Amino acid sequence: MDESSSPLLEVSGLRKSFPGVLALRGVSLHLQKGEVLALIGENGAGKSTLMKILAGVQPADEGDFRVSGKKVSFRNVNDAMDKGIALIHQELNLCGNLDLAANVFLGREPTKAGLIDESEMRRQTEKFLSQVGLNLPVDTLAGSIPIGKQQLVEIAKALSCNARVLIMDEPTSSLSQKETETLFEVVKNLRSKGISVIYISHRLGEVKELADRVTVFRDGENAGELMQDQIDHDNMVKLMVGRELSEFYDRQVHNPGKPVLSLKDLRCPSYPQHPLSLEVSEGEIVGVAGLVGAGRTELLQTIFGVTPALGGSLEISGEAKEIRNPRAAISVGIALAPEDRKQHGLVLPMSVRENSSLPSLQRDASRGWLNENAERTVTQNAVKSMKIKTPNYEQMARFLSGGNQQKIVLGKWLAMSPKLLLLDEPTRGIDVGAKREIYKLMEKLAGEGMAILFVSSEMEEVLGMADRAYVMHEGQISGELSRDQLSEKAIMNLATGNLAAA
């Protein structure tokens, strides 16, 4: 094949497994010069894994990988950089205590006589910053500029390494509307200069605006491809979930009962200037949507007593409660399945049994002695009711898949029979099968009268599961949407602070 006609980047038959989960089952993808390819799929579809492989962060187990028709294999990030592939991380990796020039050239500082050539470094940095439309002095500290600009600095950094392919993983997840627009201009501008972009996003609206082509992943496999004229919301969703939405979110009608949780002017330590009020009733599934960093996780953590409220009132079933720590929250019937499952939800080096029984140990103990029978029963119930796939109860939680880990977290809380279940990104990093089971469980629990408040960044999840949703923006509740008002557009408007359009 003639080199000029082969795609800039081409992978096929890529496979990758982690302990307990097969993340990629033979996916393929190709990218042309000067093309913006959007890669979409639900959480756990394998997008981020593929990106890490492309950028040399992780090796693939097997598969064919070509750049400009030539077979390559990357052992590390530098190998990928040499071929012009750069990953812009979801979490930015700038050193806040260094200035922009130092960040752009970190590890590749130009030198003169063995010392850093400051003036050359500044000159170069200015050039690359202007390519991404940033007019900041190069001696600005990276930590002092907003996150949207930090991201542009990351892109400038990639350009300074002669990147031909930029991989952007959820670049807008914490950007304001305005910052998002700026980023889009930069991306379009780079495209016109022949730079290719792989763009991963959950925001289908953005994908529609930006992408030349869309590749859809589902459960570690290619689910389909859409050319520019086929890109629309319904087509994308259909490919992502593999069936009609209504089938996937098997919803029943709930009749909310008495309020279980009501917050009046609750002040969270993260945004003490914005008092929050909301209500969740028995048998109701309420969503909290918003951008990353809007204060949703912090809200749940305050309700659960991880970061106690600074003021305002919190009522459980009509009674005012002061919740100073998670123990107090649990004692009034609250449970939280946290966003960071590995750090906050589980003790990874401990077994399925020890994890499942951790909150209920004290209740079942007498005078501090472990009640091993009760512990076994709790574990058995969790494993059975949640359908946790584990070879035995003594398996370390670390070696289970994300879906099974999340089921342990839910199982351990169900043993405490909570009145109010808080779920923070309940299906992040979970395969489609487990995801469906979790949705079914939410339905079942709501049907039994439990109040459920869940935070989700996944638009489809909020649209599919919520009876009602609050939308947060920069620490405030920017709006409340009833079931019939729920739409991607309405949520995005409120989430980006565009109140007038809501």
Place this chain on the structure above:
Amino acid sequence: MKKNVLGIFILLVAIFVITAVINPKFLNAYNMQNLIKWSSLYAVMSLGVAFVIITGGIDLSIGSVVGLVSVVLSICLKLEGMDPWSAIGITLVLSLGIGLLHGLLITKAKVQPFVVTLCGLLVYRSMGRWLTDNQSIGPMPYEEDAGYKNLEQIQGLDFLFSGKIALGSFNLPTPALFILVLSIAAAVFLRRTIWGRYLFALGNNEEGTRYSGIDTDRMKILAYVLCSLFAGIAGILFAFELDSVQPAQTGEFYELYAIAAAVLGGCSLRGGEGSVLGVVIAAAVIRLIYNSINMVGISTHLEFGILGLVILLGVIGDEFLKKAVARKQAAQKT
């Protein structure tokens, strides 16, 4: 966990056999009694620090607590003529108080355990020297001392803490009984009570444990209290064993032996791991190495070097073993 203990046990047996072959005198009753006695004394401190290491913390003040407790006990018994059981009570309360202070500083004032206990190391050592004007002192009173009136009772304590019980021709040192009781209690506490489970859980993941509704601060304080209490008990045993306490030297560097034994016995300084049996055996290994060096005729100047290498190799071996076990578990997929 069990394989873990097996490894260190094999090490103990190996050194034991090799030494016995090279120098048969090693096996004589007097040497064995000494070995058992010193192993037991070290094991008491090592068990204490194991609680703290399981939570992912560290205690550097153990040696100074041993020194201070033996000084205070001697003063109470010999100079003050205090009722002997009250004197024991005072030293135990003192060590509990020290542990409580450490725990509060670490959990409430958020000072790092290394710093808190390093300062403790300095402070308690100098307190002991100041209280005695840096003169050596022992628990046993002479005729001119106020404590002489309690001589009989104090001799009773001396027998309890550093006596020997004749078992046929073998005289078992009483500290061995202490470590027997304390290690059973520690093992039951760690494996059969919810608090033991909480210590392991928080050592592996403190935040995750707190999110499960456990008062992690209180559990950490408990670990430091137990650590200092065990150091205090060791201090009492040492005071009677040594008869003469040197305020500047008694207990010096003992924290390092205790930490070494805990680590060699399977505790990870990252927290969340450890077993009582492993720690007790490891404390014995450390004393055995000392003894062997003498018996085999290696220059005593090499003592520290050999000890350091054995601990290092032991921990590396342990790490390999753990990886192998983890691989096996990972392979055992659903």
